[in-house]
Amino acid sequence: MLRDVDFTCAALTRTAFPDSRLTGTDFSRATMDRVDLRGAEPGIIFDPSSLRGAVVTAGQLVEMAPLPAGSPGILVEDG
Structure with a gap:
């Protein structure tokens, strides 16, 4: 469990x-x-642009x- 971790302004590459x-x-x-968030339980704090590359x-x-479904740069994959 990651509780209250602050990745503000972090640069994350190929992280799961x-x-x-x-x-x-x-x-x-x-x-x-x-950054692979599949399999992670939500509860994150974000602005839509911060998930670009996720x-x-x-x-x-x-x-x-209410994350806009069409936010550019967010890849949606099941499986």
Whole structure:
């Protein structure tokens, strides 16, 4: 579990959070390149542009509402 971790302004590359709970984790203004959030339990703090470069499932995208579904740079993959 990652609780209240602050990744504000972090540069994350090819990082995964399998089977993680991201309660209160802050990705605001972070830059991501193929950061795999599939398998992670939401609870993150973000602005839509901070998830550019993230990989999420369709179910996670729904849970992250009100994130605009068409935010550029967010890859939605199931499986």
